[in-house]
Amino acid sequence: MNKKELRNIIRERKRQFSGQQLEELSLLVLDRLRRNIRLQQVRSILLYYSLPDEVNTHQFIDELVNQGKQVFLPVVVDGENMEIREYTGSKDLRQGSFHIMEPVGRLLPEDEYGKIEAGIIPGMSFDKSGHRLGRGKGYYDRMLCKMPHLYKIGICFDFQKTETVPTEATDIKMDAIV
Ligand SMILES: Nc1nc2c(c(=O)[nH]1)N(C=O)[C@@H](CNc1ccc(C(=O)N[C@@H](CCC(=O)O)C(=O)O)cc1)CN2
Numbered sequence: 001m002n003k004k005e006l007r008n009i010i011r012e013r014k015r016q017f018s019g020q021q022l023e024e025l026s027l028l029v030l031d032r033l034r035r036n037i038r039l040q041q042v043r044s045i046l047l048y049y050s051l052p053d054e055v056n057t058h059q060f061i062d063e064l065v066n067q068g069k070q071v072f073l074p075v076v077v078d079g080e081n082m083e084i085r086e087y088t089g090s091k092d093l094r095q096g097s098f099h100i101m102e103p104v105g106r107l108l109p110e111d112e113y114g115k116i117e118a119g120i121i122p123g124m125s126f127d128k129s130g131h132r133l134g135r136g137k138g139y140y141d142r143m144l145c146k147m148p149h150l151y152k153i154g155i156c157f158d159f160q161k162t163e164t165v166p167t168e169a170t171d172i173k174m175d176a177i178v
């Protein structure tokens with residue numbers, strides 16, 4: 001199976017669930033994240049601001065800010081690249097590419113990427129070895145290869161997990177799947 005075929009299968013699985021069901025499933029995934037010891041220990045985290053078909057991170061992000069953690073979100077800058085900006089509250093958010101809400105806060109220079117300790121990475125699918133299937137534009141692979149020390153946690157709904165995700169040399173593996 002190639003990446004495109006697996007994306008179609010996952011899209012079809014997502015269609016079986018209502019928005020309400022995805023909200024409920026999101027709460028289960030967030031509870032697993034809250035119990036993650038590694039996440040409890042870090043002070044700076046890269047997150048993502050979810051789209052309607054993804055694990056809902058909206059309240060969770062604010063929860064982390066309220067715990068005093070430094071939260072960063074990706075911002076799409078062109079067809080291939082993302083930058084990273086700090087998120088300190090919903091007042092920071094503006095709608096960006098692909099209708100994703102993105103922060104306008106402090107830009108993190110690339111030489112400071114090493115300061116972020118953990119990343120929560122969305123995916124269309126993950127397998128047991130930590131391989132990730134994304135939305136197919138290579139945004140995360142290009143950014144994560146600049147962050148070799150980031151502890152990367154892939155998250156998705158359980159029905160998105162698969163036995164083996166097809167891979168290429170440029171794909172960056174996750175350290176854990178929650
Ligand atoms: N919430 C969230 N933020 C994110 C990502 C993500 O997956 N989720 N990204 C992860 O990379 C980056 C944005 N990448 C994206 C790539 C494609 C599509 C998208 O909607 N693709 C359509 C079909 C492709 C197209 O329109 O050409 C689709 O998936 O149906 C969205 C975001 C950065 N921010």
Ligand SMILES: Nc1ncnc2c1ncn2[C@@H]1O[C@H](COP(=O)(O)OP(=O)(O)OP(=O)(O)O)[C@@H](O)[C@H]1O
Pocket residue numbers: 003132133134135136137138139140141142145168170171
């Ligand atoms: N580090 C990189 N440098 C250059 N091209 C890359 C890099 N990583 C991935 N690509 C290219 O980007 C394209 C999309 O890659 P892939 O299908 O793995 O995206 P994805 O991880 O599913 O997407 P996303 O990260 O946007 O969710 C491929 O043609 C791939 O070769």
